Amino acid sequence: MADLHIQINRDLGGIAGQIASELRESVRLGRPVPGTRLPATRDLAADLQVSRGVVVEAYEQLVAEGFLVSRVGAGTEVAPLGAVRAARPEPVTDGGACGPYHGHRATSPDLGHFPRERWLSAVRHVLATVPSDALDYGDPGGVPELREELAGYLRRVRAADVHPDNLAIVGGVAQGLSLVLHVLARGRGLRLIVEDPASHRQVPLLERAGARLVPVPVDDEGLTVDALDGDAVLVTPAHQYPTGVVLSPARRAALLEWARAGDRMILEDDYDAEFRFDRDPVGCLQGLAPDQVILSGSVSKALAPGLRLGWVAAPDGLAAAIRRARGELDLGSPVIEQYALAHFLRTGGYDKHLRRMRREYRRRRDALVRALAEELPEIRVRGIDAGLHVCLDLPDGWDELRVVRAAQGIGLSAEPVGPMRFSPGPPAVVVGFARVPVHQAAEAVQGLKVHMSGHSMD
Known part of the structure; x- marks a missing residue:
């Protein structure tokens, strides 16, 4: 049985995540080797002076990721080498x-820090309190409770100018952008200005949605806006990917002026806005020009990408069209998760x-x-x-x-x-x-x- 050397910092919280992280790295480094039996959860909990449930959570996380295997009557072991390798990202080859x-x-994000207990509490609250009819087909734009909570959150934290009717709940920013472009393009080739460089995963999504991409360079102040030529622009002003630059105040002002002058739309991907470290987060562009900016965001970085929960805030007419498009696509997002996020926001758990x-x-x-x-x-x-x-x-x-x-x-x-x-x-x-x-x-x-x-x- 392995003698595990696990260090935890109780001041940081997230003990289960810390234990899982330590074990994950040890397995990756070959300490312990595949097939090694790990201590029983009760024994390891006693050694670390934590509750057994914390160790159980850490073990379950690593079993789910493929680093450990658990069999009834046989305990928990380090997974075979092939399974461990499959759980790691494949290296770039060409x-x-x-x-x-x-x-x-x-x-x-570090998914080991996903607030499992608080999220579980939110889901339990939803299942215990929402009426049965709430689980039926609903508004494809999202449940009213979540749109209400999100509108308040975005006004308070992102300085957005939104109300519940402006919002549509979507399956992440990717789907939100697809729906927005579907509405804006209306079957014609929309010339969409995009940042250069930009996420290569986004390019096929944008083109499939009907956009003809017009790349514009990014420098240390963000997107260069002195010679924009297009019908709309997609921008990540809070933290550009991949360069990480923040759109400067002068560029923000110039971009908004460009949009107003030609009655053009700005598609604002509020990427990484939650994690501004050295000063308070910069308010979103949408709050300055709600009639010219369509704001997209999600909980993918704040909570977990796998939740597939995001939102689009658009001017009134476009918001209604986006909700209709969502209904035509797939009838809306899962409602239990929407109610759970609404509860998480309302009770302060998200903050x-x-x-x-x-x-x-x-x-x-x-x-x-x-x-x-x-x-x-x-x-x-x-x-x-x-x-x-x-x-x-x-x-x-x-x-x-x-x-x-x-x-x-x-x-x-x-x-x-x-x-x-x-x-x-x-x-x-x-x-x-x-x-x-x-x-x-x-x-x-x-x-x-x-x-x-x-x-x-x-």
Whole structure:
């Protein structure tokens, strides 16, 4: 039976997530080896001086991820090597890096910190209180209770100018953008200005929805707006992906003026807005021009991508058309989850979770940035003001894919920026820090340095 060396910080909370993270990394490093039997949950709980339920939750998380296997009467063991490898992100091998990738991303939150107990409490509350008719087909734009709570939240936290009738509940920002473009295009080729570079996963989605993409460069102030030529623009002003820059005040003003002058629409992806670390979050563009801006957001970073819960806030006429389009597509989102999120917002659980994760992610960001500065000073780190990733500008001649392979080889979530560009640019990679505990950041960067020193980067 394995003797596990697990360190937990009781001041941080999320003990089950900490235990799961420690065990996950140990298994990845081959300590303990596949087939090793782990201590009984009661014994490990006694050793760590935590409740048995906390250890059970950690074990169940790793069983679900494929790192552990549990059999009745046989206890819990480290999964066979093949199963463990299957649970890890596949390393980049070639130009196929620009294709779809399902699994852990550089932008993913630490799902070990998902507030399971509070979410379970919200779901139980919903099942115990909502009338039976609430489980029937409803408004495809979303249940009224969630739209009411979201409208209040967005006004309070994002300085948005919305009310419940402006909102449609969707299955994440991706679906929201598809619906918006479907409504705006109306069967014609909509010229949509997009940021360059931008998420390569978004490109086929936008084109399938009927948009003809017009790429415009991004610099240190965000989207360059001096010569925009299109019918609408898609922008991520809070934290651009992949560069991480925040749209400057001057650019925000110029973009709004461009939209008003030509009666054009701005599609605002409120990406990473919840996680601004060094100052209060910047209010959304929609709050300044609600008739010109369509705001999209989700709980994918704040809670979990797998919930598939997001929203679109649009001007009155467009909001009604988006709700109709949602009904024509799939009749709306699952209602139990919508009621649960409404309860989570109303009772303050969402705000509390965000405050805790904002503190934790800031500590993880600081640890990674500090380690990079000490071990790899030749790399320029950008985009650290907000979000869950940093953008690393590489020295001339460095190969993005080799750096990504090196990073993934030591367990970091990383992606090359090259496939995200519409036009050639200097080498850069994106690295996520949300899943890198503070005490592992220096070791990870040292491992990256050693891994890269073993071969030429050009």
